[in-house]
Amino acid sequence: MVSIAVDLNRCQGYAQCAFLAPEIFTMHGDEALLYDPDPDEAHREKLAQAAAACPVQAILVDAVDEPAEAVPGGR
Amino acid sequence: MVGDGVLEQLKREGRIVVVGASLAGLRAAETLRAMGFAGSLTMIGDEPCEPYDRPPLSKGVLLGRARAERTALPRLRSVDATWRLGVPATGLDMAAKRVRLADGDEVPYDRLLIATGVRARPWPREEEAELDGVFVLRTRDEAAALARRLDEGPHRVLVIGGGFAGSEVASACRERGIPVTVAERGAAPLVGALGGVVAAVAAGLQREHGVDLRCGVMVTALEGDASGRVRAAHLSDGSTVETDVVVVSLGALRNTEWLYGSGLGAGPRGIACDAGCRAFDIRGIVTDDIYAAGDVARCPHPLFGYQFLSLEHWGNAVAQAGIAAHNMVSESVDRLPHMDVPAFWSSQFGVNIKSVGVPSMGTEILISQGSLDSRRFVGVYGYQGRVIGAVSFDHGRWLPFYQELIERTAPFPPQFPTVDRHAGGQRPVDADFPDPSVPSHGPTVTLSGYSPADRRMTFTPAH
Amino acid sequence: MTPTLLHQILDYANRADPYPIYEELRKTPVHHETDGAYVISTYYEIRSLLHDPRISSDARNVASGNADPPAESAPEESALPPSFLRLDPPEHDRLRRMTNRHFGPPHSPHRVDGMRPELHDIVGGLIDGLGDPGRIDLVEEFSYPFPVTVICRLLGVPREDEARFHTWADTLAASLDPDPDADPAERGKDAHEARMALGMYLAGLIEERRKNPGDDMLSQLATAKGQDGPMTTMELLSTAALLLIAGHETTVNLISNGMLTLLRHPEVLQRLRTEPRLAVPIVEELLRFEPPVQLLPGRTALADIEVRGVTIPEGSALWLVLASGNRDPQRFENPDRFDPDRPDIQHLGLGSGIHSCFGAPVARLEAQLALAELARRLENPRLLDDPPEYRQNAVLRGPRHLRIACDGIRP
Numbered sequence: 001m002v003s004i005a006v007d008l009n010r011c012q013g014y015a016q017c018a019f020l021a022p023e024i025f026t027m028h029g030d031e032a033l034l035y036d037p038d039p040d041e042a043h044r045e046k047l048a049q050a051a052a053a054c055p056v057q058a059i060l061v062d063a064v065d066e067p068a069e070a071v072p073g074g075r
Numbered sequence: 076m077v078g079d080g081v082l083e084q085l086k087r088e089g090r091i092v093v094v095g096a097s098l099a100g101l102r103a104a105e106t107l108r109a110m111g112f113a114g115s116l117t118m119i120g121d122e123p124c125e126p127y128d129r130p131p132l133s134k135g136v137l138l139g140r141a142r143a144e145r146t147a148l149p150r151l152r153s154v155d156a157t158w159r160l161g162v163p164a165t166g167l168d169m170a171a172k173r174v175r176l177a178d179g180d181e182v183p184y185d186r187l188l189i190a191t192g193v194r195a196r197p198w199p200r201e202e203e204a205e206l207d208g209v210f211v212l213r214t215r216d217e218a219a220a221l222a223r224r225l226d227e228g229p230h231r232v233l234v235i236g237g238g239f240a241g242s243e244v245a246s247a248c249r250e251r252g253i254p255v256t257v258a259e260r261g262a263a264p265l266v267g268a269l270g271g272v273v274a275a276v277a278a279g280l281q282r283e284h285g286v287d288l289r290c291g292v293m294v295t296a297l298e299g300d301a302s303g304r305v306r307a308a309h310l311s312d313g314s315t316v317e318t319d320v321v322v323v324s325l326g327a328l329r330n331t332e333w334l335y336g337s338g339l340g341a342g343p344r345g346i347a348c349d350a351g352c353r354a355f356d357i358r359g360i361v362t363d364d365i366y367a368a369g370d371v372a373r374c375p376h377p378l379f380g381y382q383f384l385s386l387e388h389w390g391n392a393v394a395q396a397g398i399a400a401h402n403m404v405s406e407s408v409d410r411l412p413h414m415d416v417p418a419f420w421s422s423q424f425g426v427n428i429k430s431v432g433v434p435s436m437g438t439e440i441l442i443s444q445g446s447l448d449s450r451r452f453v454g455v456y457g458y459q460g461r462v463i464g465a466v467s468f469d470h471g472r473w474l475p476f477y478q479e480l481i482e483r484t485a486p487f488p489p490q491f492p493t494v495d496r497h498a499g500g501q502r503p504v505d506a507d508f509p510d511p512s513v514p515s516h517g518p519t520v521t522l523s524g525y526s527p528a529d530r531r532m533t534f535t536p537a538h
Numbered sequence: 539m540t541p542t543l544l545h546q547i548l549d550y551a552n553r554a555d556p557y558p559i560y561e562e563l564r565k566t567p568v569h570h571e572t573d574g575a576y577v578i579s580t581y582y583e584i585r586s587l588l589h590d591p592r593i594s595s596d597a598r599n600v601a602s603g604n605a606d607p608p609a610e611s612a613p614e615e616s617a618l619p620p621s622f623l624r625l626d627p628p629e630h631d632r633l634r635r636m637t638n639r640h641f642g643p644p645h646s647p648h649r650v651d652g653m654r655p656e657l658h659d660i661v662g663g664l665i666d667g668l669g670d671p672g673r674i675d676l677v678e679e680f681s682y683p684f685p686v687t688v689i690c691r692l693l694g695v696p697r698e699d700e701a702r703f704h705t706w707a708d709t710l711a712a713s714l715d716p717d718p719d720a721d722p723a724e725r726g727k728d729a730h731e732a733r734m735a736l737g738m739y740l741a742g743l744i745e746e747r748r749k750n751p752g753d754d755m756l757s758q759l760a761t762a763k764g765q766d767g768p769m770t771t772m773e774l775l776s777t778a779a780l781l782l783i784a785g786h787e788t789t790v791n792l793i794s795n796g797m798l799t800l801l802r803h804p805e806v807l808q809r810l811r812t813e814p815r816l817a818v819p820i821v822e823e824l825l826r827f828e829p830p831v832q833l834l835p836g837r838t839a840l841a842d843i844e845v846r847g848v849t850i851p852e853g854s855a856l857w858l859v860l861a862s863g864n865r866d867p868q869r870f871e872n873p874d875r876f877d878p879d880r881p882d883i884q885h886l887g888l889g890s891g892i893h894s895c896f897g898a899p900v901a902r903l904e905a906q907l908a909l910a911e912l913a914r915r916l917e918n919p920r921l922l923d924d925p926p927e928y929r930q931n932a933v934l935r936g937p938r939h940l941r942i943a944c945d946g947i948r949p
Contacts (some may be wrong), residue, residue, distance in 0.1 A: 001511050003147040003148065003149045003150075003792060004149050004487075005128045006128065006392070007389075007393070008389070009389070009390040009418045009419070009420060009429075011420075011471075013427060013469075013471055013472070014894060014898075015642060016899055016902075018643040018644075018647060018901055019642050019643065019650045019899035020088045020651065020902070020903070021651075022150075022643065022647040022648055022651050023176075023468050024930075025589040026140075026643060026644065026647060027094075027643035027647070028422055028424030028425055028427075028644065029422070029426055029427060029469065029644060029680070030427075030448045030635060030644070031426075031427035031469045031470075031471055032425065032427035032471050033422075033427065034135050034138070034140060034237055034422075035131075035133060035135070035141075036135070036140065036141050037128060037131050037135070037141055037145060037146040038141070038142070038145035038146065038147070039145070044664055045151055045686050045815065046651075048815065048818055049818050049902075049906075052818045052819055052822050052883075053818075053822070053898075053899070053902055055419075055884065055888065055890060055894065056484030056884065057882060060149045060151065061857070062149040062648065063149070063150060063151055063152060063887075064150035064152065064153050065506075075280050443591070444591050444627070445627065445628065449628070451628075451631070454593075464569060471590055472589060472890075472891050472892050473589060473590075473891075473892075475586070475589045476586070476589045476590050479586065490688050491592050491840070491841035491842075491843075492592065492840045492841055493591035493592055493840070494592075494593075494594055494596075494626040494627050494840065495591070495628050495631075496624060497629035
């Protein structure tokens with residue numbers, strides 16, 4: 001379980017993520033990005049590739065392992 | 076120095092309460108911890124779930140590519156907070172420094188951050204709003220409910236309001252092959268945010284994608300069937316739209332009611348604060364222990380004549396939360412102003428729309444690159460002889476340049492040639508914004524005047 | 539007379555370590571020598587100019603006499619019209635979009651991702667085939683053949699024709715180097731001939747693909763009818779030539795520079811051996827630290843542009859020294875340190891803006907895989923020559939030979 005978000009203000013549609021991890025990131029038209037905010041754990045390695053390749057570093061990946069730090073009712 | 080000691084003590088063992096557990100609240104909490112705040116941190120949120128991201132709700136979720144319950148915001152660092160979720164704050168006692176909760180509990184604070192955001196403006200007629208099939212779209216639950224209904228394959232979706240959110244809903248419906256009607260009070264979709272010149276392009280996009288776009292009309296009534304399901308909508312031009320799903324997309328209301336009577340400068344336009352995110356009280360005096368960030372805050376922006384801006388933008392929430400949190404645990408000389416240039420994006424009908432600055436302040440527009448016809452262009456907005464905003468359709472990589480122009484208060488119209496300047500982009504034209512005195516649900520930037528104590532604002536729906 | 543900084547950059551004697559010259563250059567972020575180009579060497583200024591619509595990539599905009607016109611600049615004399623690398627919008631956007639249709643998302647989202655197994659096989663085969671472990675020329679035996687094989691398969695160019703187009707590609711790559719001293723006519727002539735020959739070769743191939751289309755990019759480009767319509771034959775030839783040369787002459791340097799850098803930083807190499815995922819940040823840091831394209835010499839100012847208080851007059855040629863921006867201490871802490879653990883590697887190694895590297899995702903996958911596998915399989919690898927012998931090019935900079943030895947090859 002890993003959650004991600006993309007800062008689409010930063011995103012300029014270079015599509016590196018959509019090339020490298022098409023299961024998670026898809027281009028919608030030439031420039032708009034759609035993504036799965038809750039990608040499958042199986043794609044974690046590809047997610048790391050996509051996040052590292054982003055030329056504007058817009059992909060935010062969960063850095064905290066313990067789910068939700070005991071948020072009641074969370075997740 | 077005495078001041079140092081107080082701050083050090085606050086950072087070591089103070090109590091910080093954040094009301095609003097969404098994007099701004101979470102990023103503020105993370106910044107507080109990153110700044111070395113080691114005291115107690117309480118996160119209060121009216122929704123029962125952990126902080127989640129909203130942009131996917133009107134895009135991937137409605138397309139069926141992401142699940143509404145699965146848009147939790149990534150955690151950039153541990154915040155080690157006490158979470159009070161599913162319990163709205165109901166009041167504030169500024170003298171006693173306590174936040175009252177709906178369950179009767181009171182939470183004391185040394186510093187308070189208010190990031191309660193906005194909620195969807197409901198359909199004004201309550202009995203019609205309660206018809207089965209009438210939706211608004213702001214929260215995770217609302218998105219989940221709407222997505223479920225779209226999965227069932229409705230006969231026709233009616234979207235009331237052609238702002239960004241409404242247009243994104245219409246786009247998702249069309250992509251799923253669902254017939255959709257958009258009813259927009261203005262002359263075209265997005266007209267309030269981007270003006271008539273660009274809105275005409277948006278209108279063309281909608282029609283080309285099969286949207287039944289009705290502009291210059293209002294929905295006067297929603298009609299239900301015997302079982303309480305919506306079946307039709309009546310429009311001000313006398314026409315009727317048969318529909319089984321209505322999405323009310325008339326903008327947002329700021330979640331400030333809980334502060335009324337507290338003495339804080341909070342009203343329908345948001346919470347007035349200074350450039351450092353410190354909230355004003357109703358007397359126009361700045362507090363030193365209450366801060367505001369995100370959609371609910373309105374703060375004077377040096378690049379835009381120190382007008383109070385409230386911005387319903389993802390990026391603003393992030394940046395302002397960072398500034399507020401920083402300032403909450405800093406000496407006054409170390410505080411930072413919130414000076415980020417506003418920016419937002421929307422994707423609809425396969426086109427990426429991005430904006431920097433405040434287009435809706437502009438009076439003129441010049442298409443500096445590309446062309447309206449190709450729907451690939453950059454439009455620059457001018458106000459009193461300077462560049463005040465820019466919008467791009469599938470031209471986002473150029474926007475950093477225009478952001479620099481805005482930051483430098485560069486002259487308008489721009490005097491230089493660019494690559495791909497078309498004949499239509501040689502001269503500025505009227506940006507064609509609607510009369511601002513006409514209520515509009517369009518812009519996601521609200522200029523709210525110069526006075527922090529200004530609470531006069533009424534919205535009179537014409538419906 | 540002290541040679542000018544421009545000459546020093548181009549001087550082959552400085553090829554092994556141009557970074558002290560760049561450091562000198564950054565003291566004047568906008569550096570101008572009489573009758574020469576304006577050289578921009580600092581990170582933020584380069585990045586701004588890469589997003590500046592007053593900057594043209596179309597060589598036809600260079601005011602005459604302001605700079606040595608690069609080889610592609612005279613279409614009436616050239617066999618092929620300029621490729622999208624040397625065009626401005628809207629032509630650039632249209633051609634790049636049409637090319638991308640058969641390469642990446644949104645229309646071909648799985649093309650590159652789907653190459654992973656194939657890349658793995660090619661790398662494995664090349665490492666298996668390395669000769670005497672005591673005497674390996676990594677360029678000849680690995681980092682050249684790998685990307686060439688990949689670009690050939692991607693485009694649908696027969697691998698066995700490599701000997702034919704190798705020379706043309708080298709000549710054209712060399713012509714990218716600005717050279718104030720060479721006889722422009724002579725240089726232009728060589729490049730012209732190479733372009734002509736490459737064009738003829740590709741024309742034959744495209745004709746063949748039109749008759750018997752495969753699932754390669756050439757076939758698809760030659761038969762496509764997207765929303766932008768088909769490419770003209772001349773556009774198709776220019777695009778194919780660009781992809782073939784770029785796929786040929788850049789990744790080889792990324793891989794060679796990469797292995798060279800790792801061998802100079804054995805602790806990182808050791809980590810990579812046990813932790814193959816480290817290849818991802820290593821390649822990003824390499825793109826910063828030793829970028830395969832050192833500078834972009836082909837941009838022109840369409841207006842008077844003020845940069846850091848200096849007015850660059852309309853029509854001036856610009857050099858954007860990416861490799862210098864990548865070492866700018868205003869942007870990167872300890873910029874001369876190779877550190878894949880940097881938290882924020884937003885390098886300029888693949889450019890930025892509309893002309894950012896088209897093949898970037900393939901280059902990334904190739905380099906990540908190549909370095910991870912070399913680290914895993916070579917036993918105790920070490921450099922035989924340091925610095926190695928470099929290629930002539932200052933722009934596409936990399937070793938001509940990278941002689942290494944190891945104790946053996948792991949399976």
